[in-house]
Amino acid sequence: MRQLLITVALTFVCHGLFAQKGQVSKATTYKESGELDKALECIQAAIDPENEKSEKSVAWPRTWQVRGEIFQEIHKSTDKKHSALSSDPLTDAFNSYKKALELDEKDRYEKSLKVNLILLVEDLQNDAIEAYNNNSYDAALQRFEQVHEVNSMPVVTDGENLIDTAIIYNMGIAAFNAKEYDKAIEYLNEAARYGYNRGTTYVWISNAYEQKEDTVKALGMLMNGFQEYPNDKDLMNGMIQTFINLRRKKEAVKYLDMAIEKNPKDVNYYLAKGDLLKDNADGDNAILCYQKALDIEPANFIALYNLGVIYFNRGVNQLKVLDTIPVNDNVAYEREMKKSEVWWKKSLPFMEKCHEIKPSDATVKESLGTLYYRLKMMDEYKAISERN
DSSP states (O other): OHHHHHHHHHHHHHHHHHHHHHHHHHHHHHHHTTOHHHHHHHHHHHTOTTOGGGHHHHTOHHHHHHHHHHHHHHHHOOOHHHHTTOSOHHHHHHHHHHHHHHHOTTOTTHHHHHHHHHHHHHHHHHHHHHHHHTTOHHHHHHHHHHHHHHHTSHHHHTTOOOOOHHHHHHHHHHHHHTTOHHHHHHHHHHHHHTTTTHHHHHHHHHHHHHHTTOHHHHHHHHHHHHHHOTTOHHHHHHHHHHHHHTTOHHHHHHHHHHHHHHOTTOHHHHHHHHHHHHHTTOHHHHHHHHHHHHHHOTTOHHHHHHHHHHHHHHHHHHGGGGGGSOTTOHHHHHHHHHHHHHHHHHHHHHHHHHHHHOTTOHHHHHHHHHHHHHTTOHHHHHHHHHOO
């Protein structure tokens, strides 16, 4: 009699366990037939803490594995009724697989979970790229971080120390665009340690420090990167711009000279150096820079305009001499006036070329009209004044 009671008790315990395993089996069947709402209902019953029968199935790794598979199918489904089943099915799948791994102490489901996670990474990466392209940078960052976490799991790496530097870099870029600048710096620094994307990674780190208004660290990162990649044009440009922003003109010119030596056909370096020299009252050397730019690109509007302005302003400054000439000394007055006209005549062809390139530019039209008037070219002055 006692033997019979023990057998009945054991049967009851197993029946309770298998009853809930049956919910998992039903969930799997519903999933495979595309009835995802019913599948989710069954699997949720199997993990419901208020359900006494779920005590065993909640601790069963397979329950959480199936739950992850259901949420992945919900993510893939194009049926609108399934979209209401989860606001973030990939994260639900991600968390479910993690729970399964946590419970699978004897590694019975290791191989199948590895397959699940590899398939999940593909979905996460695709979702990350789509979110990034749609400017949903917070969502993209979350997905890239999830990919990184999965790729770092021993079950996926087989115990090898594999580093996916591309994902780390993408995490940094997504974090930067999501305005998570501390995260961006952390991830991009890691990518830089592995040499990923060379100097460009240092430029992004510098940009993140700029956003945090830490110009000193921004410049420091650029200089560190430049030491490692001295031929990187982006790093060079970043340093030059930062020195300009800090009004450290001498250092900016130094690196501009280095840039010109390495890239002698790049017009932008001559323009930038010309601007610095012009603003630093070194007009003669600024003229040489703008002229060099025109040697490379004869129709460069910026170089033409700046040369026109320099010569025009020299003519205007010459007029100040007239204030020192006695009122009755007409000879001296005319002599000094002609010196102004010499400068304006030098300015004229540059301004005319600018007007030819950009005929609707109001500033150029006004400057050109002033030149015609001062040079007593009244027909030309009238013509440009009448143009719309």
